[in-house]
Amino acid sequence: MRFKEGDKVEFIWIGELKQGVVTEIEETKNAISYQIKYSGEMGMTWLDERDLLSPAPVLKVPKLVGDFLENHSKEDGHTLHDLLCDLLTSRDSLDENVYDWIMENNNENGELLARAWMDGYEVEKEPLYYVKLPISKRNEATDELEIINMCLLLNIQSHETCISGNYRWVDKLKRTGWRTKLTEAQIKDMPEGDAYWQFAVPVRDLEGES
Known part of the structure; x- marks a missing residue:
């Protein structure tokens, strides 16, 4: 090769x-x-x-699975038997979420969990989204209402929100805590988060826009 x-x-x-x-x-x-x-x-x-050989690709798992594996690592003395028992009997919300993830695709996800624990893994980067909100605004020239897209901003330190017509400018102000690129959890954890989620657009879908 x-x-x-x-x-x-x-x-x-x-x-x-x-x-x-x-x-x-x-x-x-x-x-x-x-x-x-x-x-x-x-x-x-x-x-x-x-x-020479090409190394085997590192297994990638969702963040919730990575958190679960970190809490059941071999380095801390856990065995695969411990991991499976906790998964089947624990009422911890993290364990329940991982169990639900396995049941989405029992054969593949169950095998992936076991192999990741034994051979090592990397946590997948969470997808990021813009929340584009359609806002009614009166056009002063025509005196008619028109719909424009505004972007939701979240301050991850104070949890304040606001909107802007430009979803890129705030990326220059990361040190202030404001973000336009948000994870699904960040969006849904806001007040009215489920409503905002309906207007979430993957960042990659907008990166090519001028």
Whole structure:
């Protein structure tokens, strides 16, 4: 398999599986060699192409599942049996939410939970949304009502809200606590959050707009 600079790779070094990054490539008519930077005594080594493997992709799980796994980690002495027992018997809201997530797709999600606990995982980034609210405004030129889209702003420190006609400008004021890009939970946790959620639009759907 061909690799390029910056690729992550795995290889066997003195009987142990190591992970490293390709930093340089040398190619001849008969072979390709890669310089690999890795964590170890040498820190750098040259290996032939046949000695390298692509690492298995890291499993990705939703944040609620990541929180559940963190509370049942092997490092804290928990076993997979402990995790499954808590999942089936606990009345904790987090456990119940993870149970509901598994039941959405019992075979795939149940296997993903077990594999993530055993092999490691990364938490998926939560989708972000703009809340675009249709507001009635009188056009002074025509003296008629027209509908314009306004964006909901949330101050994550004070939980105040306001609206603006521009959903981008506030991104420059993050240090003040104001946000236009919000998670589903942030939207639904506001007063009238369920109503606001009806007007939520994924950020990626608007990123291409001028």
